[in-house]
Amino acid sequence: xxxxxxxxxxxxxxxxxxxxxxxxxxxxxxxxFLPEEAADGPVPLLWYLSGLTCTHENAMxxxxxxxxxxxxxxxxxxxxxxxxxxxVADDEAYDLGQGAGFYVDATEAPWAxxxxxxxxxxxxxxxxxxxxxxxxxxxxxxxxxSMGGHGALTLAAKSPxxxxxxxxxxxxxxxxxxxxGRKQFEAYLGSIEAGDAHDATNLVKAxxxxxxxxxxxxxxxxxxxxxxxxxxxxxxxxxxTEATLRLQKGYDHSYFFVSTxxxxxxxxxxxxxxx
Amino acid sequence: xxxxxxxxxxxxxxxxxxxxxxxxxxxxxxxxFLPEEAADGPVPLLWYLSGLTCTHENAMxxxxxxxxxxxxxxxxxxxxxxxxxxxVADDEAYDLGQGAGFYVDATEAPWAxxxxxxxxxxxxxxxxxxxxxxxxxxxxxxxxxSMGGHGALTLAAKSPxxxxxxxxxxxxxxxxxxxxGRKQFEAYLGSIEAGDAHDATNLVKAxxxxxxxxxxxxxxxxxxxxxxxxxxxxxxxxxxTEATLRLQKGYDHSYFFVSTxxxxxxxxxxxxxxx
Numbered sequence: 001x002x003x004x005x006x007x008x009x010x011x012x013x014x015x016x017x018x019x020x021x022x023x024x025x026x027x028x029x030x031x032x033f034l035p036e037e038a039a040d041g042p043v044p045l046l047w048y049l050s051g052l053t054c055t056h057e058n059a060m061x062x063x064x065x066x067x068x069x070x071x072x073x074x075x076x077x078x079x080x081x082x083x084x085x086x087x088v089a090d091d092e093a094y095d096l097g098q099g100a101g102f103y104v105d106a107t108e109a110p111w112a113x114x115x116x117x118x119x120x121x122x123x124x125x126x127x128x129x130x131x132x133x134x135x136x137x138x139x140x141x142x143x144x145x146s147m148g149g150h151g152a153l154t155l156a157a158k159s160p161x162x163x164x165x166x167x168x169x170x171x172x173x174x175x176x177x178x179x180x181g182r183k184q185f186e187a188y189l190g191s192i193e194a195g196d197a198h199d200a201t202n203l204v205k206a207x208x209x210x211x212x213x214x215x216x217x218x219x220x221x222x223x224x225x226x227x228x229x230x231x232x233x234x235x236x237x238x239x240x241t242e243a244t245l246r247l248q249k250g251y252d253h254s255y256f257f258v259s260t261x262x263x264x265x266x267x268x269x270x271x272x273x274x275x
Numbered sequence: 276x277x278x279x280x281x282x283x284x285x286x287x288x289x290x291x292x293x294x295x296x297x298x299x300x301x302x303x304x305x306x307x308f309l310p311e312e313a314a315d316g317p318v319p320l321l322w323y324l325s326g327l328t329c330t331h332e333n334a335m336x337x338x339x340x341x342x343x344x345x346x347x348x349x350x351x352x353x354x355x356x357x358x359x360x361x362x363v364a365d366d367e368a369y370d371l372g373q374g375a376g377f378y379v380d381a382t383e384a385p386w387a388x389x390x391x392x393x394x395x396x397x398x399x400x401x402x403x404x405x406x407x408x409x410x411x412x413x414x415x416x417x418x419x420x421s422m423g424g425h426g427a428l429t430l431a432a433k434s435p436x437x438x439x440x441x442x443x444x445x446x447x448x449x450x451x452x453x454x455x456g457r458k459q460f461e462a463y464l465g466s467i468e469a470g471d472a473h474d475a476t477n478l479v480k481a482x483x484x485x486x487x488x489x490x491x492x493x494x495x496x497x498x499x500x501x502x503x504x505x506x507x508x509x510x511x512x513x514x515x516t517e518a519t520l521r522l523q524k525g526y527d528h529s530y531f532f533v534s535t536x537x538x539x540x541x542x543x544x545x546x547x548x549x550x
Binding site for chain 1: 282283284285286289336337339341342493495525526527529530531532534535538
């Protein structure tokens with residue numbers, strides 16, 4: 001692992017690190033905010049998964065999460081959204097290939113060799129983080145935006161007991177039923193049906209989410225038709241899952257929306273992680 | 276004036292607008308955050324002047340100022356740092372020409388036709404803002420980062436009585452005595468001496484700053500030698516000017532530093548602007 005940069009920030013430090021990932025077979029870059037309290041011992045860790053076209057950097061510089069993480073003594077990790085670089089498959093579309101890993105392990109050519117973001121997040125980066133930094137594996141939460149909201153919800157469902165709290169900003173809720181999902185599951189996994197196991201609405205219907213959930217989505221989200229929030233809303237209510245879904249009047253899909261509500265999300269996670 | 280974008284943000288709206296500037300003879304772009312309270316009548320305005328290489332966008336997306344402005348019912352304007360585009364002079368160096376206007380009105384070729392950022396901020400954009408938006412001209416504060424901190428301090432000194440409060444993040448304090456200043460004054464104004472009237476330390480020595488001042492600068496600022504903070508510190512103390520200068524341990528020149536202390540700055544301005 002190599003540290004690319006480290007900046008003092010809210011009494012702690014915002015680092016950027018690269019490492020050779022076994023899962024993706026590429027060098028991967030991530031951001032890690034460590035609060036001041038990390039100098040004295042392990043702190044809870046909040047995962048922030050980003051959306052389409054993003055790198056590790058977007059949320060790290062635009063979401064404003066560090067202010068609130070510092071208040072609560074939480075670390076935040078900002079992984080990249082896909083493998084990148086020469087020799088890594090890509091597509092001209094913004095929503096497939098590099099920058100659009102969808103948090104699954106691809107099984108199909110040309111994606112299978114490197115596009116293994118589920119394993120990257122849940123195993124590879126996890127081991128690196130808990131081996132290399134003062135972080136408490138017993139206190140993890142997960143959040144994300146858009147495709148990263150899909151990632152947060154589905155990866156939490158795939159890791160029972162691991163994440164104490166799950167939240168999402170404008171998540172893709174039902175990708176097997178959306179243009180943000182069908183194309184990607186066909187490409188990465190060979191069929192839309194193979195995406196059923198990576199669909200938050202399906203997972204909620206199956207009772208697979210065991211942590212409290214907070215979701216914010218804007219009523220004026222320009223990608224609202226892709227998100228299928230209504231399907232997840234129905235599933236949560238039907239299944240009587242512990243969850244808060246807030247439809248925020250006038251907000252869109254941008255980081256101005258995310259930054260507006262990031263304090264509430266960090267507070268929500270802090271409550272679960274320090275309990 | 277044309278609105279490029281508008282995003283709901285902390286109950287208000289973050290807009291981006293372009294207009295044909297009389298001062299620069301070019302189209303200029305600026306960001307304007309309006310808090311919810313602007314729907315009911317004029318609100319105070321905080322100017323945020325950005326540093327070298329920045330556009331209107333950097334602070335708008337990275338400083339996290341809107342959260343705190345919304346709390347206090349303040350608007351914030353984020354002007355660009357220079358004229359731009361075809362037919363506008365430029366230089367290969369990052370610290371001269373486009374992105375490096377230094378908040379002066381150039382008198383020398385090839386800069387004089389368009390590089391008129393002092394007039395742009397103090398007159399042209401000012402008129403546009405107070406004509407077009409619900410802003411209270413009697414309640415203005417000004418802040419900025421690095422070159423923009425220089426701009427905040429010097430433009431406030433040039434406008435006695437206009438700004439109720441002045442603050443800066445890692446400002447260039449004594450540009451006639453620095454590589455961030457001497458080259459630019461020679462290019463834009465024809466001599467270093469012509470920069471004396473645009474040098475915060477000189478202006479403080481002359482008693483030209485009549486508003487309370489808050490300055491934060493990191494002890495680990497990688498450009499610390501260019502800032503000449505010590506010269507301004509001495510001048511403020513000698514002149515017994517109302518000011519708070521904080522040297523923040525371990526912080527550098529980045530937006531991670533700015534975002535860490537932006538809440539304190541917005542609070543400082545709000546106290547002066549709502550008095």
